Amino acid sequence: MGLRVLDDTEVRARLDARTATEAVRRALLAHHAGTLAAPARVRAPLGGGDLVVTAGRLREQGLFGFRAYDTLVDAEQLVAVWDETGQLRLVVHGEELGPRRTGAIGAVALDAMARPGALRLGLVGAGVQAWTQLWAVSAVRAVTEVAVWSRRRERAEGFARRAGEQLGVTVRVVERAEQAVRERDAVIVATKSTTPVVASEWLAPGTHLSTVGPKGPEAHEVPVELVERAEVLVTDSLAQAAGSLFPAGRLVELGAVLAGAAPGRTHADQISVFCSVGLAGTEVAVAAALVG
Amino acid sequence: MGLRVLDDTEVRARLDARTATEAVRRALLAHHAGTLAAPARVRAPLGGGDLVVTAGRLREQGLFGFRAYDTLVDAEQLVAVWDETGQLRLVVHGEELGPRRTGAIGAVALDAMARPGALRLGLVGAGVQAWTQLWAVSAVRAVTEVAVWSRRRERAEGFARRAGEQLGVTVRVVERAEQAVRERDAVIVATKSTTPVVASEWLAPGTHLSTVGPKGPEAHEVPVELVERAEVLVTDSLAQAAGSLFPAGRLVELGAVLAGAAPGRTHADQISVFCSVGLAGTEVAVAAALVG
Numbered sequence: 321m322g323l324r325v326l327d328d329t330e331v332r333a334r335l336d337a338r339t340a341t342e343a344v345r346r347a348l349l350a351h352h353a354g355t356l357a358a359p360a361r362v363r364a365p366l367g368g369g370d371l372v373v374t375a376g377r378l379r380e381q382g383l384f385g386f387r388a389y390d391t392l393v394d395a396e397q398l399v400a401v402w403d404e405t406g407q408l409r410l411v412v413h414g415e416e417l418g419p420r421r422t423g424a425i426g427a428v429a430l431d432a433m434a435r436p437g438a439l440r441l442g443l444v445g446a447g448v449q450a451w452t453q454l455w456a457v458s459a460v461r462a463v464t465e466v467a468v469w470s471r472r473r474e475r476a477e478g479f480a481r482r483a484g485e486q487l488g489v490t491v492r493v494v495e496r497a498e499q500a501v502r503e504r505d506a507v508i509v510a511t512k513s514t515t516p517v518v519a520s521e522w523l524a525p526g527t528h529l530s531t532v533g534p535k536g537p538e539a540h541e542v543p544v545e546l547v548e549r550a551e552v553l554v555t556d557s558l559a560q561a562a563g564s565l566f567p568a569g570r571l572v573e574l575g576a577v578l579a580g581a582a583p584g585r586t587h588a589d590q591i592s593v594f595c596s597v598g599l600a601g602t603e604v605a606v607a608a609a610l611v612g
Numbered sequence: 613m614g615l616r617v618l619d620d621t622e623v624r625a626r627l628d629a630r631t632a633t634e635a636v637r638r639a640l641l642a643h644h645a646g647t648l649a650a651p652a653r654v655r656a657p658l659g660g661g662d663l664v665v666t667a668g669r670l671r672e673q674g675l676f677g678f679r680a681y682d683t684l685v686d687a688e689q690l691v692a693v694w695d696e697t698g699q700l701r702l703v704v705h706g707e708e709l710g711p712r713r714t715g716a717i718g719a720v721a722l723d724a725m726a727r728p729g730a731l732r733l734g735l736v737g738a739g740v741q742a743w744t745q746l747w748a749v750s751a752v753r754a755v756t757e758v759a760v761w762s763r764r765r766e767r768a769e770g771f772a773r774r775a776g777e778q779l780g781v782t783v784r785v786v787e788r789a790e791q792a793v794r795e796r797d798a799v800i801v802a803t804k805s806t807t808p809v810v811a812s813e814w815l816a817p818g819t820h821l822s823t824v825g826p827k828g829p830e831a832h833e834v835p836v837e838l839v840e841r842a843e844v845l846v847t848d849s850l851a852q853a854a855g856s857l858f859p860a861g862r863l864v865e866l867g868a869v870l871a872g873a874a875p876g877r878t879h880a881d882q883i884s885v886f887c888s889v890g891l892a893g894t895e896v897a898v899a900a901a902l903v904g
Contacts, residue, residue: 323705325617362654364667366676371667373680375656384658384684388692392669392676395698400680406687408705413615 324611328414334610335417337459340424341431343609345578347378347602348428348556352575355379358600360559368392376601378608383409387418387603399607412607415448421606422598423452425556425574426508426530429594431460432577433554433584434506434528438462442500443491444517444541445510446470446479449532453508458487466491469500471511498522508532514539520546523591530594540565542593552585552592560597571595616903620706626902627709629751632716633723635901637870639670639894640720640848644867647671650892652851660684668893670900675701679710679895691899704899707740713898714890715744717848717866718800718822721886723752724869725846725876726798726820730754734792735783736810736833737803738762738771741824745800750779758783761792763803790814800824806831812838815883822886832857834885844877844884852889863887 326334350356357377363370369392377384385401397418401410430439441463443450450468457463466483468491470476480491494500501507501522510532511517520543523529529550533541547553547566555561556574574594576582585592618626642648649669655662661684669676677693689710693702722731733755735742742760749755758775760783762768772783786792793799793814802824803809812835815821821842825833839845839858847853848866866886868874877884 323617323619325615325703327615357657357659359656359658362656362665364651364654364665364678365649366651366667366669367649367671371665371676371678373654373656373663373665373678375658375663377658377684379659384663384682386656386663386665386680388665388678388680390676390694390698393694393696393698395694396700398692398700398703400690400692402682402685402687404685406682406685408688408690411617411690411703411705413700 323408324410326410326412326610328416331412331414331416331610335420337424337456339609340420340606341427341456341460343605344421344424344602345428347605348575348599349578350378350380351599351601352573352579352581356601358557361600366392374600374603376604378601378605381608383604383608385604385607399603401604401607410607410611412610417603417607419448419452420455421603422449422532422596423456424606425599425602426453426532426594426596427456427460429554429556429574429596430457430506430528430530432574433552433592433594435526435585435588438464439505440465440503442504442507443468443510444497444500444507445533446475447510449510450508451479453510453530453532454483454489455487458489463489467494467500469494469497509541511541513541516543517541519543520549525589525591528592530596532596535564535566535595537565547593549591550593551590553595554584554592555595555597556599557597560599561595564595566595615700616702618702618704618902620708623704623706623708623902627712629716629748631901632712632898633719633748633752635897636713636716636894637720639897640867640891641870642670642672643891643893644865644871644873648893650849653892658684666892666895668896670893670897673900675896675900677896691895693896693899702899702903704902709895709899711740711744712747713895714741714824714888715748716898717891717894718745718824718886718888719748719752721846721848721866721888722749722798722820722822724866725844725884725886727818727877727880730756731797732757732795734796734799735760736789736792736799736801737825738767739802741802742800743771745802745822745824746775746781747779750781755781759786759792761786761789801833803833805833808835809833811835812841817881817883820884822888824888827856827858827887829857839885841883842885843882845887846876846884847887847889848891849889852891853887856887858887
C-alpha cells in the first residue's frame with residue numbers, strides 16, 4: 321500500500337461521526353491501558369510563532385504519527401500516520417480533522433457522563449467547535465430540544481439551518497446564553513471567550529457541561545464557581561489539563577471512567593463537567609480510522 | 613496551487629545536485645543573516661523511540677516547515693513545507709531527500725574550504741551518505757583521482773560502478789582507508805564508526821576533511837588529534853555542534869565563511885575540517901527548491 325493523502329473535501333465525505341467517536345473511544349481506553357503513548361506537545365520556535373507537534377503511538381494498531389500546526393499564520397494542519405514497518409501510510413491536511421476529533425472526544429465524554437436517555441441539549445457558541453460537538457453527539461445520543469446561542473445571532477441562525485440540513489436535528493436559536501443552559505440535560509460551551517459566558521446558577525441539578533474553549537486559570541469561558549459546584553470533573557488528559565482552572569486533585573481521566581476504573585456520574589442530580597483538552601494521539605487514531 | 617506530494621522516485625528524477633547545493637548555500641547565508649529560523653530539534657518520546665522534528669522558516673522565501681523522522685523503526689522521513697499564507701504546499705516522503713541535503717551541505721563546505729581547483733578526492737565509507745557527498749561535490753568542483761574505501765570491499769566496488777554510470781566519475785577502490793586519505797586535496801569521511809577510521813598523520817598539509825558520521829566526544833569517526841591539528845574548523849550550525857568532539861571556541865559557522873564575515877582557509881597548507889551536523893531548515897530549503 322502506498323501513501324494516501326486526504327484533504328478537507330475527502331475528510332468531510334469520508335469521516336462519519338460514528339467512526340470518529342469509536343476511534344476516539346478506543347484511543348481513550350488505550351491511553352488508560354497504557355498502550356497509547358501521548359507525550360506532551362513539543363514546540364519549535366520559528367520567530368513570531370511556533371510549530372507545534374502533538375505525537376502519538378497506538379501500540380495495539382501498530383501505528384504512530386503526529387499532528388502539526390503552527391501559531392504563526394494559523395496554517396493548514398497536517399496529520400501524518402506511519403505503520404510500524406516504517407511506511408508512511410497517511411497524510412491528512414486542512415482544517416476538518418482537528419475539530420471533528422475534538423467533537424468526538426466531547427461526544428464520548430457526554431455519553432459517559434450525562435444522564436441516560438435522550439438529551440435536551442444547549443450549545444453556547446456557534447462556531448466550528450460547537451458544530452463538531454453537535455455532529456458527534458448526535459451520533460451517540462438522541463437529542464431533543466436543542467438550543468444554540470451565539471454572541472452574533474446570525475451565526476446561530478446559520479448553525480441552526482445547517483443542523484437541520486446536514487444532521488436532521490432541529491435547533492432553536494435563543495436570545496441569551498442563559499436560555500441555552502437552563503433546563504438542559506447537557507450543555508456544550510465552545511467559545512473563544514476568556515471570561516465566563518455562563519453562570520453556575522443557570523445549571524439545573526443533574527446537568528452535564530463540557531468546556532471546549534479557554535480554560536486557563538486567568539482566561540476561561542466557564543466560571544470558577546461552576547468547577548467548585550460540580551461533583552464530577554473529568555478530562556481526556558490529566559497531563560494536558562495540568563495548570564488549568566481545574567484542580568488536578570479533583571480531576572478524573574475519561575479513559576478511566578470508560579474502563580470502569582474510576583467513577584463518573586453516580587447520581588442523577590450531580591453536576592458533571594468535562595474539561596476538553598484534546599488528548600494527543602487521538603488525531604492519529606481518527607486519521608487512521610479514515611483508511612480502515 | 614494545491615499540495616504536491618513527492619516520493620523517492622520523484623526526488624531522484626527531479627533533484628539535481630546544482631539545485632540542491634544552491635538551495636543549501638542560500639539557506640546557509642540566510643542563517644548567517646538571521647532570516648532562517650532554525651531552532652534546536654524537538655523530540656516527542658513514543659516509548660522505545662522518539663519522534664524527532666527539525667523545523668525551519670525561510671523568511672526571504674516566505675516558507676516554513678519541518679522534517680520529521682523517528683528513532684523507533686527508522687521509518688520513512690517526512691518533509692512538509694507551508695507558505696506564509698498558511699497553505700501546505702509540499703510533502704516529500706522517503707529516504708532520498710535527507711542524505712542529498714547533507715551531501716549538498718558538504719559540497720558547499722568543501723567548495724568554500726578546500727584549496728581552489730580540481731580535486732583529488734578520497735572517500736572513507738561507501739554508503740548512502742558518502743554517495744550523496746560525491747553526487748553534490750561533483751556538481752561544484754572538478755574531481756580527479758577519486759578513491760573510495762569501505763570496510764566491506766563489495767560496497768566500495770558497487771559505489772565505484774555507480775559513480776561511473778550515474779555521475780560519469782571514475783572511482784578507484786582502495787584496500788586500506790589510508791590510501792583514500794594520503795595525497796588528497798579533500799577527504800570525506802562518512803561512516804557509522806564510533807571509533808576513528810582515519811589517522812591524523814595520513815593527511816597531507818593543505819587537505820580538507822569533512823566528517824559526516826559520528827562526532828560525539830565519546831563516539832567519533834575522526835580522531836581528536838586531527839581536530840587538534842587542523843587550523844580551520846567549520847560547522848554548518850554552531851548550536852547543533854554544541855557538545856560534539858569539536859571545541860566550540862574554535863568552530864566557525866559555514867554561513868559566516870560564505871558571507872565573508874569569518875575566515876575559512878587562509879593558507880594553502882592548512883588542514884581544514886568540516887563538522888557536518890545538518891543545519892535545521894535546510895531540508896525545507898531543498899524541498900522548496902524541488903518545486904521552484
